[in-house]
Amino acid sequence: MSQPLHMSMAKPKTKSRAQAKMPRAARAAAQSSNLYEGMVPQARLKDKDTYRHIVSLLVDNEAGVLARVIGMIAGRGYNIESLTVSEVDRELHLSRINLATLGTHQIIEQLKAQLGRLVPVHVVRDLTDEGPSVARELALVKVAGVGDKRVEALRIGDIFRANVVDSGTKSFVFEVVGNTDKVDAFIDLMKPLGLVEVSRTGVAAIARGAAGIDKASAEK
Amino acid sequence: MAGKALTAERQGASPDDGPFVGARILLMALEEQGVEVVFGYPGGAVLPIYDELFKQNRIRHVLVRHEQGAVHAAEGYARSTGKVGCVLVTSGPGATNTVTGLTDALLDSIPLVCLTGQVPTHLIGNDAFQEADTVGITRPCTKHNYLVKDVNLLAQVVHEAFYVARSGRPGPVVVDLPKDVCMAMGHYTTAPRGNLRNQHKTYRPKTKPDAAAVAHAVALMAAAKKPVFYTGGGVINSGPKASALLRELVELTGFPITSTLMGLGAYPAAGAQWLGMLGMHGTYEANLAMHGCDLLINIGARFDDRVTGNLKYFSPGSKKIHVDIDASSINKNIIVDIGIVGDCAAVLEEVLALWKAHPRKPDSKTLRVWWRQIADWRGRDCLHYEQRGKLIKPQYAIQRLYELTKKREPYITTEVGQHQMWAAQYFRFEQPNHWMTSGGLGTMGYGLPAAIGVQMAHRDSLVIDIAGEASILMNIQELSTAVQHHLPVKVFIINNKYMGMVRQWQELLHGGRYSESYSAALPDFVKLAEAFGCAGLRVSDPAKVDDTIRKMIAIDRPVICDVVVDQKENCFPMIPSGKAHNEMILGSREKAGKAITGGGLALV
Numbered sequence A: 001m002s003q004p005l006h007m008s009m010a011k012p013k014t015k016s017r018a019q020a021k022m023p024r025a026a027r028a029a030a031q032s033s034n035l036y037e038g039m040v041p042q043a044r045l046k047d048k049d050t051y052r053h054i055v056s057l058l059v060d061n062e063a064g065v066l067a068r069v070i071g072m073i074a075g076r077g078y079n080i081e082s083l084t085v086s087e088v089d090r091e092l093h094l095s096r097i098n099l100a101t102l103g104t105h106q107i108i109e110q111l112k113a114q115l116g117r118l119v120p121v122h123v124v125r126d127l128t129d130e131g132p133s134v135a136r137e138l139a140l141v142k143v144a145g146v147g148d149k150r151v152e153a154l155r156i157g158d159i160f161r162a163n164v165v166d167s168g169t170k171s172f173v174f175e176v177v178g179n180t181d182k183v184d185a186f187i188d189l190m191k192p193l194g195l196v197e198v199s200r201t202g203v204a205a206i207a208r209g210a211a212g213i214d215k216a217s218a219e220k
Numbered sequence B: 001m002a003g004k005a006l007t008a009e010r011q012g013a014s015p016d017d018g019p020f021v022g023a024r025i026l027l028m029a030l031e032e033q034g035v036e037v038v039f040g041y042p043g044g045a046v047l048p049i050y051d052e053l054f055k056q057n058r059i060r061h062v063l064v065r066h067e068q069g070a071v072h073a074a075e076g077y078a079r080s081t082g083k084v085g086c087v088l089v090t091s092g093p094g095a096t097n098t099v100t101g102l103t104d105a106l107l108d109s110i111p112l113v114c115l116t117g118q119v120p121t122h123l124i125g126n127d128a129f130q131e132a133d134t135v136g137i138t139r140p141c142t143k144h145n146y147l148v149k150d151v152n153l154l155a156q157v158v159h160e161a162f163y164v165a166r167s168g169r170p171g172p173v174v175v176d177l178p179k180d181v182c183m184a185m186g187h188y189t190t191a192p193r194g195n196l197r198n199q200h201k202t203y204r205p206k207t208k209p210d211a212a213a214v215a216h217a218v219a220l221m222a223a224a225k226k227p228v229f230y231t232g233g234g235v236i237n238s239g240p241k242a243s244a245l246l247r248e249l250v251e252l253t254g255f256p257i258t259s260t261l262m263g264l265g266a267y268p269a270a271g272a273q274w275l276g277m278l279g280m281h282g283t284y285e286a287n288l289a290m291h292g293c294d295l296l297i298n299i300g301a302r303f304d305d306r307v308t309g310n311l312k313y314f315s316p317g318s319k320k321i322h323v324d325i326d327a328s329s330i331n332k333n334i335i336v337d338i339g340i341v342g343d344c345a346a347v348l349e350e351v352l353a354l355w356k357a358h359p360r361k362p363d364s365k366t367l368r369v370w371w372r373q374i375a376d377w378r379g380r381d382c383l384h385y386e387q388r389g390k391l392i393k394p395q396y397a398i399q400r401l402y403e404l405t406k407k408r409e410p411y412i413t414t415e416v417g418q419h420q421m422w423a424a425q426y427f428r429f430e431q432p433n434h435w436m437t438s439g440g441l442g443t444m445g446y447g448l449p450a451a452i453g454v455q456m457a458h459r460d461s462l463v464i465d466i467a468g469e470a471s472i473l474m475n476i477q478e479l480s481t482a483v484q485h486h487l488p489v490k491v492f493i494i495n496n497k498y499m500g501m502v503r504q505w506q507e508l509l510h511g512g513r514y515s516e517s518y519s520a521a522l523p524d525f526v527k528l529a530e531a532f533g534c535a536g537l538r539v540s541d542p543a544k545v546d547d548t549i550r551k552m553i554a555i556d557r558p559v560i561c562d563v564v565v566d567q568k569e570n571c572f573p574m575i576p577s578g579k580a581h582n583e584m585i586l587g588s589r590e591k592a593g594k595a596i597t598g599g600g601l602a603l604v
Ligand SMILES: Cc1ncc(C[n+]2csc(CCOP(=O)(O)OP(=O)(O)O)c2C)c(N)n1
Pocket: B415, B416, B417, B418, B419, B420, B442, B443, B444, B445, B467, B468, B469, B470, B471, B472, B494, B496, B498, B499, B500, B501, B502
């Protein structure tokens, strides 16, 4: 952004009515090089690096809404690492969808805007961008082995505070909860110890602090 | 389906809200939404609806000959009136036949409600006769769609469908209606009055722009040395007020203006500041102004690839302002300096107010330098052609059509191909809503049904489909619709016996290997017209073009006018795929084949 021409540079003697009506915020914005709200800086959009974002949506829990979201994502070729969906308000029929996605800032902005235009989508929040948030997922990890490997698996399970939810003489099922990195790390450590299979929930995420995601929904 | 909230709210329920049979409820809702015409085709799943149609005479039904035609007709109706077009088709093949039309309307942002029959609720999912997963199939080609499972929600869903179709960025909405729902007894719900906010729980597109963004934009405009307006279909969609405001702003600023194919008519072609259309087949002056400007003001256009050419070299030295009602259009193809989300009319209103109050205006001397540069470019006379010899030049035919009909302010539709681009170049539009062409999807077969839709809305106006001989055959059956409903549309075929646009690309890019692009075994269009009960005319002598056009417009019936033209003519100027605006080819003398290299060949 270059410095926009200042409105005050040539001072008119009298203000016309239209100018008098010009909101103060608008005048202030025109006079500074600050970006207005919702404007994404160009440098950010031109950044070619990819980032992982968690985007949360509040949607009408109606037939086809998931297909609509997924179809749009597939049709436009976005990259989705994980997607979770569940009803969060039975009375208002609202579901929350959490997406973990990889892309440049420009692509993520596009993805959010595309999600925002789907009719049953009420709120789109970028939990990675808009302040601190917490993200968790749960994985069930089956490990089969005997002897030292079995002991080692249990020991690592302890370190990761994984619960053993099924156990046989030759296998365990661990339940591990944490952010994606922690779950990934646990699974990696289990590989040499007889990892059989993994079932993951995908990411559930929420912003820190008192404000709720649906606070803004009234404005949309 | 629209959730429990709808039943709970059921606002506006009145003592006379039923019970009625579902099909009746549907028609009551259509009527309340102001529907006067439905374009449709019957079948088993919609028989209850056709039965109700039979019993009333407030809503007119136009029987088409193919469901694709119904959708294009509704598009023509919508685009020429600004209203929501309405379509009614049966389940299965009826619904699948609408897919091209729906996609067309989606890409061109045309408000439609398409009612599709469906097998009874209990058979859904059973592979019943004429069952298709209509909501599944149409999900990616509609703005939104519904399957109605409860007759008591029917009216509310229809109201909502109309609201969604016309609000924000307009688009097609499908309402899938199982036969049992149309036959069940239920209650009618009137549309919430006055306050549109109640028509969908939460869908509230932003129409008012951010004041700070507008102020920023005006500040850039005031500082511009080489500005250009680049406007699009959004201005037309926004309504006549947006066009009026645009004209005022263009006049006040003294900036030049160009427009996309979709936006023609928003600013009058006769206006002094008009540069002509931009893009792949745009004028030299428009494209060079885009390339050389220092401020590009995009109002209601979407930086489509037909307009930008190679993104890398697109308008390299400019600051860019982008006004669009759809936030996802901003920064999608081109990263801009100022994105303004809002309805064109609302934004233009605020820009105008600020502009009038703005103490500092661009230096008129600097602007004059810019205009002198533009005058230079105009001097190339890029649309020049010569009508010589015994063959009619297609450009000449269209130019004469324009000259001889302009007094009647005709509505023009087109098919897709060279003739479409020549129509955009040589027909001049002074008003919005008079130009209907398939821009985004480029659907051959659009023009004739669209013309029928336009003529339904404007019974006394002159409606002309400028067609190619290949395209017209894609929905030729609709001539029968025109005859049945006494719609005197004129089909003006630029007959070059080739899929001209395909031939042109083959000539320029594929070594003149005209693979399958010759229109072999063409029908005799005059006899074909007569067989349908239309009038048929043919002209191949340049000296007789005027007379033939006069004859055509004097006939108060549908007419096919077969204009036999030079088969070799190419459409110029042309920006070859993968090239920049300043690498335009002006005429066949230049070797386009050499100009297009590498990646450009792979582009469409
Ligand atoms: C439904 C459809 N099929 C194929 C195409 C590809 N296409 C674009 S232009 C064109 C040729 C059109 O020929 P004609 O209607 O004779 O018009 P002309 O270019 O000769 O003016 C074709 C085949 C298309 N746009 N739409």
